Amino acid sequence: MRRALVKTAALLFLSLTALSHPACGKADLRAELVELLREKAGKIESLTFTCRTEDGEKVYGEEFHLRFPDEYRYRFLEERNGEMVPTRYAAQSGNRVVRARLEDSGSDISLQAELLEDVPPIRGTGVYLSLYHMMGNADYYYSLLSMLEGGSLSVVSLEDREGRKTYHLRSAEGLSPETEVWLETENGLPLRRELVLEQGRRVVFSYGDLCVDPPLPLEPFPESAAEIAAVFGRTGSPVSLDVKDGACRLGPASLTPEGTGFSPLLPELEGFEEAGSFWRDPAASDLSASERSLRFPEGFREFYLLLRQGSRQAEIKEVPRVEDFGYYTSGLGLLSGAYLVQQERFPREAADASYTVTFNRQEMQLVAGEVEITVTGDLSRLEYEELARTFQSLAEGNP
Numbered sequence: 001m002r003r004a005l006v007k008t009a010a011l012l013f014l015s016l017t018a019l020s021h022p023a024c025g026k027a028d029l030r031a032e033l034v035e036l037l038r039e040k041a042g043k044i045e046s047l048t049f050t051c052r053t054e055d056g057e058k059v060y061g062e063e064f065h066l067r068f069p070d071e072y073r074y075r076f077l078e079e080r081n082g083e084m085v086p087t088r089y090a091a092q093s094g095n096r097v098v099r100a101r102l103e104d105s106g107s108d109i110s111l112q113a114e115l116l117e118d119v120p121p122i123r124g125t126g127v128y129l130s131l132y133h134m135m136g137n138a139d140y141y142y143s144l145l146s147m148l149e150g151g152s153l154s155v156v157s158l159e160d161r162e163g164r165k166t167y168h169l170r171s172a173e174g175l176s177p178e179t180e181v182w183l184e185t186e187n188g189l190p191l192r193r194e195l196v197l198e199q200g201r202r203v204v205f206s207y208g209d210l211c212v213d214p215p216l217p218l219e220p221f222p223e224s225a226a227e228i229a230a231v232f233g234r235t236g237s238p239v240s241l242d243v244k245d246g247a248c249r250l251g252p253a254s255l256t257p258e259g260t261g262f263s264p265l266l267p268e269l270e271g272f273e274e275a276g277s278f279w280r281d282p283a284a285s286d287l288s289a290s291e292r293s294l295r296f297p298e299g300f301r302e303f304y305l306l307l308r309q310g311s312r313q314a315e316i317k318e319v320p321r322v323e324d325f326g327y328y329t330s331g332l333g334l335l336s337g338a339y340l341v342q343q344e345r346f347p348r349e350a351a352d353a354s355y356t357v358t359f360n361r362q363e364m365q366l367v368a369g370e371v372e373i374t375v376t377g378d379l380s381r382l383e384y385e386e387l388a389r390t391f392q393s394l395a396e397g398n399p
Contacts, residue, residue: 030155033167034148036188041141042312042378044068046218048211049189054204065218068138069313069378070094070121073219075231080104089231093221095119095248095278100228100239111239113228116287119246120280121304122315123361123376138312138378140360141188146381147357152342158185166191171340179340181359187212193359195339247285248278248304255279259299262320262371265394266305267387269379275308297322307377314377314387321370350388351395355381364388369395 046067053060061077061084076088087102100113123139147153152175156168161182171179178196183189189212193205222228225239253264257279264277280302282294297320305316339358346353346366353366364375364384368391375387 026155026157029158029167030148033155033183033188034145036185037141037145037148040188041145041380042138042310044138044212045311046213048209048214048216049207050209052206052208054206056201065214067218068311069308071218086232089228091221095121095246096221098222098228100232102232109237111229111232111234111237112242113225113239114242114244115223116244116246118248119287120248120302120317121276121278121306122317122374139362139376142378142380143357143360143362144183144188146362147340147342147359149381150342150344150357152340152357153179153181161191164191175340177340179359184210244286245284246280246287247282248280248302250276251279252277253303253305257281257299257301260301260303260320261297261299261322262318264303264305264318265368265371265373265391267316267390267394269307269309269314269383269387272307272309272312272314275306275313277306278304280304297325300325312378314375314379317374319372321367321372346385346388349392350385351392353385353388355384357381366391368392371395 046065048065051062051064053062059079063075063077065073070092071094072090072092074090075086077084078087079085080087085102087104089098089100091098095118097116097119098113099116100111103110103112144153148155151172153169153171156170159166159168159182165185166182167185167188169181169183171177177198179194181193182191184191187210189210190205190207192207195203197203219231220227222231225241226235228241229235229237229239253266256263281300282302283296283300300320300322303318305318307314307316342357344355346355351366351368353364356363356365362376362379362381362384364373364387366373366388371391373391375384379387
């Protein structure tokens with residue numbers, strides 16, 4: 001299988017000072033922030049923090065421990081009888097995910113949990129936890145850079161907030177929802193974020209207890225009902241544990257299953273190494289009712305390729321292009337109205353790829369020859385565009 005090399009651009013963005021008058025304070029702040037985001041991208045290996053969400057009269061709490069690129073432990077807390085009680089839990093380790101929730105009927109409390117084995121290794125599919133209001137890995141930093149360059153976010157001022165120096169950012173006029181965010185000047189991570197949704201509804205995310213590369217290890221991945229009960233502080237409580245198969249199996253591209261109708265395209269990224277490739281039979285998966293409702297063409301398979309550089313990771317999903325059966329992921333565009341979304345199309349030589357950015361995640365979708373492709377991960381916008389060109393070249397049979 002031919003492989004092509006995506007060359008890393010020497011400069012990610014044009015000099016901002018060349019576009020603005022040097023005496024302009026906002027332009028100077030923007031240039032400072034861009035430099036900080038570039039410096040921090042890909043440098044964080046692990047992160048812990050809490051988030052308090054205020055949505056009208058409702059208050060939620062969240063606790064995060066993330067180890068990049070593909071592990072996390074997460075708790076969701078709700079206010080009950082004046083106390084913040086953990087009601088949901090999620091954990092990921094590689095291709096395994098645990099999701100659990102506390103069910104309180106008033107007269108009885110039970111724990112419902114599912115252990116997902118061999119799940120597809122691509123972010124934001126609904127199987128993996130989608131932390132849209134913050135991820136501290138390179139994806140987060142590159143996403144902010146793209147939104148600043150694209151004009152979706154602008155730097156308003158440098159402010160002292162809660163005893164810390166912050167960059168105050170605001171969404172461009174006319175974009176929905178109206179978004180404001182305050183980023184710490186030390187690391188570019190958010191201290192506060194505010195969204196104004198339809199009919200003036202305001203949602204506020206406040207971040208705290210931030211620790212970059214903490215010394216404490218991740219808590220063990222829970223594999224039994226007893227271990228899941230323990231993370232809720234309910235040792236001895238009965239747990240209903242449902243084990244599901246995601247039908248995603250490790251296997252090199254050379255082992256193309258018969259009947260798939262396509263051979264995967266295998267790009268290379270400079271500085272990245274292959275971290276695994278997987279074949280999946282979605283018809284055999286019991287992860288979601290939506291999958292089971294689809295009538296997959298006979299022999300239809302998905303192919304996944306992971307490329308990794310330290311804590312940075314690119315996740316590539318490829319499926320055969322089948323007429324009248326579009327099978328992209330749902331796409332970040334569906335977040336519009338609840339989260340700020342920026343979208344564009346790359347030029348024809350880059351396969352007319354669509355590129356979508358949210359506050360902390362990116363996604364590219366394209367068709368190259370007879371293959372439909374979705375890419376997510378910790379890449380700059382220029383690396384996404386060059387990757388699209390590479391797919392186009394591979395599909396045309398060029399080296």
